[in-house]
Amino acid sequence: MLKSARKQGKADKDAEGRMPLVEHLRELRNRLLKSVLAILVVTIVAAVYYRPIIDFLLEPMLSSVGCAGGATVQRNGSPCAEMTTSGLTAPFSIALKVGLSAGIVLSAPVWLYQLWAFAAPGLHKNEKKYALSFVAVGAPLFLTGAVLAYKILPQTAEILLGFTPDHVKNLLPVDDYLDLVTRMVVVFGIAFELPLMLVLLNFTGVLSAKRLGSWWRAMVLGITIFAAFATPTGDPVTMLTLASPIVALYFIALGVCLLNDRRRKNNNPDADLDDDEASPLDLTPAALGEVETVPAPSALPEQADGGRHRINGYDDAT
Numbered sequence: 001m002l003k004s005a006r007k008q009g010k011a012d013k014d015a016e017g018r019m020p021l022v023e024h025l026r027e028l029r030n031r032l033l034k035s036v037l038a039i040l041v042v043t044i045v046a047a048v049y050y051r052p053i054i055d056f057l058l059e060p061m062l063s064s065v066g067c068a069g070g071a072t073v074q075r076n077g078s079p080c081a082e083m084t085t086s087g088l089t090a091p092f093s094i095a096l097k098v099g100l101s102a103g104i105v106l107s108a109p110v111w112l113y114q115l116w117a118f119a120a121p122g123l124h125k126n127e128k129k130y131a132l133s134f135v136a137v138g139a140p141l142f143l144t145g146a147v148l149a150y151k152i153l154p155q156t157a158e159i160l161l162g163f164t165p166d167h168v169k170n171l172l173p174v175d176d177y178l179d180l181v182t183r184m185v186v187v188f189g190i191a192f193e194l195p196l197m198l199v200l201l202n203f204t205g206v207l208s209a210k211r212l213g214s215w216w217r218a219m220v221l222g223i224t225i226f227a228a229f230a231t232p233t234g235d236p237v238t239m240l241t242l243a244s245p246i247v248a249l250y251f252i253a254l255g256v257c258l259l260n261d262r263r264r265k266n267n268n269p270d271a272d273l274d275d276d277e278a279s280p281l282d283l284t285p286a287a288l289g290e291v292e293t294v295p296a297p298s299a300l301p302e303q304a305d306g307g308r309h310r311i312n313g314y315d316d317a318t
Contacts, residue, residue, distance in 0.1 A: 031118045035111035039103045046106070047099030054098050054174075057150075057181055058083060061172070064154030081161055081170035083177065090175060097178045104186060105146050112138040112193075116200070138196050141249075145192035149184040152241055156184075156231075159238075187230045191246055194223075195253035202257040209257035216254070223247055 046053060061083070085091060116134040164170055201207035227243035 027118060031114040035107075035114045038107040038110035039100075041103075042107045043096075043099040043103030045099075046102035047095050050095045050098040053102055054094065054178075057098070057101075057178065058174070060150065060153040061157050061177060064157040081164075081172050083174050084171050085174050090173075094174055094178060097175060097182065101178065101182045101185060104182075105143065105189065108142040108189070109135050109139040112142070134196070134200065138193060141192040141196060142189040144245075145188035145190070146185045148192075148241070148245070149181075149188035152238055153181065153184070156238060184230075188242060191226065191230065191242065192249065194246060195249035198250070198253045199256050199260075202260055207257075209254065209261040212257055213254055216251075219250055220247055223250065 061081075085094065113135045116138075161170055198207065198212060202209060202212065223246050224239070224243050227239045227246070231238040231242055
């Protein structure tokens with residue numbers, strides 16, 4: 001069932017790798033199923049060992065609000081927050097949430113490869129070799145975003161809990177906290193994939209570096225607005241912590257696209273032309289070389305007497 005649609009239709013495969021819409025939809029379905037299966041397998045394994053994982057996730061929160069080691073107040077003097085669960089099924093739900101978060105993050109190389117494999121047929125044969133490079137770069141980028149989200153959790157918790165009124169104690173449900181962690185990890189990880197998506201669109205010929213460069217103001221503004229909505233606190237420091245590396249990665253992606261377009265133009269000067277656009281013609285006349293003299297033909301035997309001798313009334317061979 002998960003066999004690639006391109007392999008199923010290998011017998012009548014188009015020479016240029018084109019497929020009908022139904023085959024594309026079948027291919028997309030197969031790629032999505034493989035990605036979901038990979039996430040599901042990692043989620044089940046992580047759910048079994050969820051206790052060390054949840055301790056790892058709770059550590060930034062406990063450290064930032066000063067609740068570790070039996071403390072009763074935070075470093076800023078506010079009441080110490082306590083992590084709580086509510087309900088009989090809450091621990092099981094927490095285990096599932098921890099497993100799902102770990103499944104999405106740790107299976108990133110698999111679903112990133114499936115994403116690339118779906119778009120790779122749009123590339124030329126000499127460009128498909130970048131598939132492994134895409135995964136090799138995409139997985140660390142996603143993990144970098146996830147680690148960044150984990151690192152700013154202490155600051156996020158301290159800012160949010162700083163609004164607690166005096167003499168009020170915080171009871172933080174663990175499942176709500178895990179929802180926040182999952183949201184930040186996934187959002188930060190996917191945000192770090194944006195430059196790689198732009199490079200993918202450029203390699204497949206959908207987006208040119210010239211057009212991408214003309215969007216730089218809108219891209220910087222859009223990334224900043226996205227960071228403001230993605231960060232739960234909304235404070236400038238956390239927002240810039242997310243926006244700054246994404247903007248830097250965008251300009252790095254723009255540089256890669258410029259180099260790729262230059263390479264394509266060197267290999268094919270007409271690569272930027274539309275299918276119905278004629279290539280420019282060089283109408284400059286070529287320089288003439290040295291004129292070669294051609295000797296005059298010798299006179300025919302019948303004309304040797306100066307035309308006095310006629311054949312059938314004509315003075316030449318005709």
